[in-house]
Amino acid sequence: MEDEPSISKEITKSTDFYIGILLAVCSSLFIGTSFIIKKISLTRLSRIGALRAGAGGFGYLKDWFWWLGISAMGFGEILNFAAYGFAPASVVTPLGALSVLVSAILASKFLNEKLTIVGKLGCLLCILGSTMIILHAPKEEPLENFNLFLSKLQEPAFAHYMICMVVLCSAILCCLGPRFGSRYVCVYITLCSAIGGITVMACKAIGLALKSYSVTSLLSYPTFWLLSTIILIMAVCICVQITYLNRTLDLFNASIVTPTYYVFFTGFVIAESIVLFREWELMTAGDMAGALCGFFVTVVAVFVLSTSKDGHQQTRHLGVNTYFAVKS
């Protein structure tokens, strides 16, 4: 009889994990779809003669279809946010790759962007890599509630990590960025990813708080202010991320930016999980190797998908499509 609470706790933990995975997958589904809906809306508007968004037009704001896309994206982000409350961050973040998969498949269905054989291989790899990441993820969450999270923040590891991040971000903002930012894609991507890691941590904190507390205790004295500070930090982080990601997208091709960002962002979140949340302490060496394999397969998939998609639009004259049309 003594074992019963621990068994039911085990079951809750494992259920939590699968809820988290489901939320993360649904989130990717909505975010991937939102790209396509927005693009369909913009194409439709340009066809009826409205001024294009790229040329400074705002006609899309009057299109209900565009707003549907934005809503899908918002809903996807909320689901993603919720996923961090249930499953380890080192699983939820890499699963973001599925949104690239969803948008590649939908683009071939609804935007008549023919999926090349390379694109199809990318889709397959994306699914295989994600399956492996889920297979090898730590099924138990070391951070069960908000209090445990707060106790982690008081450990020296957190202070050390934050000092490193502040030094890194300042170095990029003040010195490396202006000098090398327009020449190397990694510079601002590192900044976005480092700050993205902090955003994930904040998401995790809020998710855990919403899961562990009732409304009244959420509004009670220390918790309320603590949560407000975390939300503020998160908002600032998201703004910085969006600003510098847009700057990078302006300077470099999306086919380079998307996979690089995916790798760096996931890398920072995994580093964080190791240093702060110790998520990997629960894993065997085999699981670590398997999860890393899954991660690298997904990296290749994201690289291939973004290259083949962009390649279709921008490098047709270089013959990559001819090549695969001949082959297939």
Add this chain to the structure above:
Amino acid sequence: MEDEPSISKEITKSTDFYIGILLAVCSSLFIGTSFIIKKISLTRLSRIGALRAGAGGFGYLKDWFWWLGISAMGFGEILNFAAYGFAPASVVTPLGALSVLVSAILASKFLNEKLTIVGKLGCLLCILGSTMIILHAPKEEPLENFNLFLSKLQEPAFAHYMICMVVLCSAILCCLGPRFGSRYVCVYITLCSAIGGITVMACKAIGLALKSYSVTSLLSYPTFWLLSTIILIMAVCICVQITYLNRTLDLFNASIVTPTYYVFFTGFVIAESIVLFREWELMTAGDMAGALCGFFVTVVAVFVLSTSKDGHQQTRHLGVNTYFAVKS
């Protein structure tokens, strides 16, 4: 004290597995290298003005370097053969993909065949897929010795499997082959793979016999004749395989034949492992999913590697290299 023999048996089993993996990896190393050595020899001969092999020349028979290549290949095949005696067939066969990796890397080093970015991705995927296959392989060998193997042959599953194979091979040889063999690459590849599966079974039998018996009992009455029959069957199978693989290579491009053969051959060996050796009974659902992911990643890798390698030589005019030279 009672547990001691079973513990030492466990250790032997696990050591056997890693010996098998090591043998399979070394085998791929030798076979991969042998392709390059033979090619270097042929290139060198054509440079000094000898009649090319493709045009009917036999000058290579006098070149010690060509013989070195043949020896490397033979030695590799022997190691591969030995690997089947130690590790499950469903691990040893897929690891054959590593020879494609080795020859791609060595070709870029010694034959000046520049490895494109797609080729590099293929190499990475090959390593990742193979790692996953090893991670998820059943670590215990259900067939410990030759007697167990013989008892498996008396089960109805073996008879059913052999009837299916005979029907399939006869259908291809008599009816499907002459009609569709020159139009579809799968026809003769299916024949080669089905017969290849039987070769693997024979290899396994001989490997187990060499492992379990002393020389005197190998030469004793029933075993000697049984083994001779198995060796004869194996020799016939290898001849049929080589004949029809060469016919397919004559009809189709190697970049299509290599990955197709890899997929079909490994597929038949895995089917055999399931039906006859029940290797997968020892695996959990997670391990099965992981091993399948690894297999498919390796399939993509072999496809990418053979396409990019051939692409470099044959499809330069289609611009695939230009494309990646611009990208990288």
